[in-house]
Amino acid sequence: MMTIVKRNFDSADEVRPFEDHKGHLDLLETDHGLVGRGVFEPGWQWSKHVKPVAGTDSCEAAHTGYCVSGRIKVVMNDGEEVEYGPGDFMEIDPGHDARVIGDEPCVLLDWTGMADYAKRMAAPAGV
Numbered sequence: 055m056m057t058i059v060k061r062n063f064d065s066a067d068e069v070r071p072f073e074d075h076k077g078h079l080d081l082l083e084t085d086h087g088l089v090g091r092g093v094f095e096p097g098w099q100w101s102k103h104v105k106p107v108a109g110t111d112s113c114e115a116a117h118t119g120y121c122v123s124g125r126i127k128v129v130m131n132d133g134e135e136v137e138y139g140p141g142d143f144m145e146i147d148p149g150h151d152a153r154v155i156g157d158e159p160c161v162l163l164d165w166t167g168m169a170d171y172a173k174r175m176a177a178p179a180g181v
Contacts, residue, residue: 059084063091070172072103077159079172090168094126094160099153104172115167117146124160128152138162 066080076098080091100113108114112131121142129135131149138144144162154160164171 066091070174072098072172073106074103076103079168081168087165088168090164090171091122092160092162092164094124094154094162096154096157096159098160099151101151107172107174112148113150113152114148115171116148117144117164118166119144119162119164122161122163124158125155126152126160126162127155 061082061084063080063082067083068081070079070081072078072094075095077092077094080093082089104113105111121138121140121144123140125137125139127135127137128144128146129151130147136144137155
């Protein structure tokens with residue numbers, strides 16, 4: 055039997071807020087894995103607003119996605135830089151920082167690397 059599915063990120067299965075109210079990640083669970091919509095507010099930077107949750111020196115998630123609106127600059131650990139804007143497709147390997155460019159929110163769709171992105175881990179028992 056063939057199926058057709060309609061979902062809306064405004065009714066996400068999970069919402070993960072970023073530090074300092076600088077945006078959020080909306081997640082939809084699909085039969086093919088998680089799909090995320092990241093809304094990154096002006097002033098957002100991974101090393102300031104996700105690093106405290108991730109606990110790593112740089113983003114260790116791979117990303118395959120599409121920029122819907124706004125602009126974001128990604129800097130790899132080796133110094134390579136790429137700026138993405140509306141209509142741009144992206145593939146980003148682990149080991150990077152990123153920040154919003156300008157004063158417009160950046161909205162990205164991402165279908166890889168979202169399982170643990172900005173996910174607060176439960177504290178160990180007894181803590």
